[in-house]
Amino acid sequence: xxxxxxxxxxxxxxxxxxxxxxxxxxxxxxxxxxxxxxxxxxxxxxxxxxxxxxxxxxxxxxxxxxxxxxxxxxxxxxxxxxxxxxxxxxxxxxxxxxxxxxxxxxxxxxxxxxxxxxxxxxxxxxxxxxxxxxxxxxxxxxxxxxxxxxxxxxxxxxxxxxxxxxxxxxxxxxxxxxxx
Numbered sequence: 001x002x003x004x005x006x007x008x009x010x011x012x013x014x015x016x017x018x019x020x021x022x023x024x025x026x027x028x029x030x031x032x033x034x035x036x037x038x039x040x041x042x043x044x045x046x047x048x049x050x051x052x053x054x055x056x057x058x059x060x061x062x063x064x065x066x067x068x069x070x071x072x073x074x075x076x077x078x079x080x081x082x083x084x085x086x087x088x089x090x091x092x093x094x095x096x097x098x099x100x101x102x103x104x105x106x107x108x109x110x111x112x113x114x115x116x117x118x119x120x121x122x123x124x125x126x127x128x129x130x131x132x133x134x135x136x137x138x139x140x141x142x143x144x145x146x147x148x149x150x151x152x153x154x155x156x157x158x159x160x161x162x163x164x165x166x167x168x169x170x171x172x173x174x175x176x177x178x179x180x
Contacts, residue, residue, distance in 0.1 A: 045170040045171075054095070094167060118133070
């Protein structure tokens with residue numbers, strides 16, 4: 001009898017520890033925004049590529065309290081990425097090292113507005129999330145953009161540039177308003 005109980009307990013433990021992936025419930029709002037390619041990402045935080053030079057800047061005490069060299073809060077600053085069909089636009093801050101180009105009178109952020117090239121959308125059915133890849137040029141720079149949109153309407157956007165170190169942006173997705 002004791003042996004049967006012990007066997008039952010062990011079987012329950014092994015079955016309970018099995019690797020099972022639960023499929024998340026679909027988010028109809030996310031699905032609609034991605035399928036229609038009509039959404040805006042409100043950027044909340046910037047995650048620059050941490051380099052020695054950026055570390056020295058952070059050690060100088062110029063970052064506001066609560067920020068680190070690896071994550072800078074920009075909530076409420078109005079930074080965004082918009083996707084409107086095949087058109088994309090962005091107004092983003094840039095913290096990091098520029099490898100080439102740029103001058104004293106040029107804008108230091110990442111800005112683009114135009115038609116995306118090679119736009120591709122992939123859905124992860126298990127996580128009910130999306131990956132959106134595209135490239136865009138904003139003379140003289142070229143950008144490769146990857147947006148990971150989560151089921152909970154959060155996003156992580158990675159941008160690789162022809163002139164700068166890579167950078168990531170964390171934000172929230174929302175549907176575009178009629179006047180945007």
